[in-house]
Amino acid sequence: MVSLVIPDSLSGASPIEKWLMNHGASAKDSTPPRDSARAKYLNKIITEFPQSPEAPVAKQLLEEKQYFAVQVGSFLDRGRALTLIDDLKGDGQYAYVVETSGADGEKHYRVRVGQMSSLKDAQDLKMRLDKLGYPTLIYP
Numbered sequence: 001m002v003s004l005v006i007p008d009s010l011s012g013a014s015p016i017e018k019w020l021m022n023h024g025a026s027a028k029d030s031t032p033p034r035d036s037a038r039a040k041y042l043n044k045i046i047t048e049f050p051q052s053p054e055a056p057v058a059k060q061l062l063e064e065k066q067y068f069a070v071q072v073g074s075f076l077d078r079g080r081a082l083t084l085i086d087d088l089k090g091d092g093q094y095a096y097v098v099e100t101s102g103a104d105g106e107k108h109y110r111v112r113v114g115q116m117s118s119l120k121d122a123q124d125l126k127m128r129l130d131k132l133g134y135p136t137l138i139y140p
Helices: 015-023 036-048 054-063 078-090 117-131
Strands: 068-075 093-100 107-116 136-137
Touching: 015 093, 036 054, 054 107, 068 117, 078 107, 107 117, 117 136
Parallel strands: none
Antiparallel strands: 068 107, 068 136, 093 107
């Protein structure tokens, strides 16, 4: 069993925000935390095995831009997700759909807003969307 102690300063944060902050990200960070072991491993593939089929993928993963987004809905019906996007765009937000598949293979259409490079910007957007009445979660 794993036990995680959450400082009082994080008590109002979402579970994902708590995880991010407990793993090296602060509200002032300009980018999401990068797993240094992950980066070392990917760099090792690139430098020691440059001709391997994995090398281009490792390079792409290292160069991948990381950002935060605020999720405001998840639907099984794509039409409902698109309707929510239209509502958000009417409120002046940059919204888009992330399509995922559940364990049962069923498609889920997750509506997200923004692509912020800092957790603080994502928290600010979350607060603005909360005030507009949207349910919100921050995702890295």
